[in-house]
Amino acid sequence: MRYGAVTAVEHVSFNAHAGRVTVILGPNGAGKTSTIEACEGFRAVTSGSVRVLGLDPQRDRKQLNKRIGVMLQDGGIYPTARVGEIVAHYCSLYGKGVVANEVIKTVGLEHRTKSTWKKLSGGEQQRLSLALALTARPEVAFLDEPTSGVDVNGRDMIRAVIKNLASTGCAVVLATHELDEAERCADDVVIFHEAKIVANGSLESIRSQSYEIRFRSGIAFDVAALAKYLDFPIQNMGDEYVITGTADAAVIGKFSEWMSFHGADIRDLRAGAQRLEDIFRRLTAGGSQ
Template sequence: MARRDRTTGTRSAGRGIRWFLVIAGAQTRSGVSNSTQPAVQLTDVTKTYDGTVAVDGLGFTVERAQVLALLGPNGAGKTTTVEMCEGFVAPESGSVRVLGLDPITQSAQLRPRIGVMLQGGGAYPGSKAGEMLKLVASYSNDPLDPDWLLDCLGLSQATRTPYRRLSGGQQQRLALACAIVGRPELVFLDEPTAGLDAQARLLVWELVDALRRDGVSVLLTTHLMDEAEQLADELVIIDNGKIVASGTASELTKQGAEGRLRFSAPAGLELSLLDAALPAGYHPVEESAGSYAIEGVIEPSILVTVTSWCAEQNVLATELQVDQRRLEDVFLELTGRELRK
């Protein structure tokens, strides 16, 4: 495919897309590119519906040019939290500031500076994809080229297709295009790759990386652990309206976290001496003939104890493997529920 260059970006020949969105220019035009104010700051925010607490004293910060992933099971308060940041819902108490502004009382000032990706697209079913994106672009003083953006998101053949006839994946990509066409300083992405195939997912991941490189802040929700680990600088896990954990993916799944040591050795070993040699709380088990496991915080000293014991028994341990807990393991420990439920 021939290389296509525009002031808005470059589509490279061959595999994938290299994004040069030049979105950061929007920040310079608005005079806030050097602002020290966070992109999003929530402080002790609470919201209830019909006596049910949806958000309970929540607080976190999205820094400039940072991608933050908000994770939680259904009903945890994610949607309400994001809607308060977008200005669709007012908190009952606490403070919400987006780009230094109150999203409820200063929405007119804030709206041109943010991009919102809505589940379901928020489109009139009869509107055509190209018309819809150009309409959204017309609200911005200096939008990205809508035709280029549709091409980059694989929608160039669907520009004249009514929204209701787009596939779920196409509707999702169009919603993403509408969120970024106006060169926002901050983008809210609600499950941006839901319903997309593997190739389209990778394309969206590239786009989010490009937004961050251009200085755009991103607050996203996702049900995919690999997506959160791949994209987010910071993770916030909420349940029952409260934050139960936050940090980088590596911090939440850091070395020395709860894991499992597996090794192979002759079947039927007497494990009582190994059990005695290990620290309290560590108990070796033979899961199947010749396959052994120890659960707990697997540190180097545990490996030394196991290999030393095997040497004393004149046993060769093979296939030693340490399985550190994954982000999904952390999620399940904290919420007791699978993320996809």
């Protein structure tokens, strides 16, 4: 997908599954919103194809709109529209028997039904946008930065709504640049960097492929020599060292032997799967953020 001479998305391919939350994660400008907008039918792709529920979002947009829920990054709601009125209007458009007051209560805005969009706080506006996406009883929901500008309690509520939505069998596609949100919400993760996908799979599988050993030492040692001996990269993080790419018992044994032979002690040894934050930083290092 291109905008003039700029490539917004290139060679992207992923699936979102019913009953699961697929998080599209990436720095600002990585191509997340462009990808979601192509899936929603708001943007045409310049090559390749997009299918949502077996339909072409451009050619079959009228059919598709009845089956998907959309939460835009910037809201897209008329400033003087009242909460109760706009939700009721959306419910009537879809005609799927969704009760406006129930949706409003789901996102915790029952005390704001007579308030206009422009009078809501940023977090309340986000919750209203999410409510509108729910009025379709969607089979697929596209949520762009759903917790942006939302306080802690509001985030907890939005996460609960998203998880509940997935439990109904809806395929939830959520775009965010916030690592904490991704780790809390995701069943599957697609990591974007500079318009391309650099990781794609279940959160569990992505983390299981990225192990690390963390430790401290009170005695200086040759980090480069140890890295060469183990054949794994080692980072000096200031107060601790991180061996990336393994947590294998045999490697830990070799590491312990090398440190002992060179008179260096090992403190606070920890081994296990990397955090999503560490994986993300490694995969997106070196580019513009």
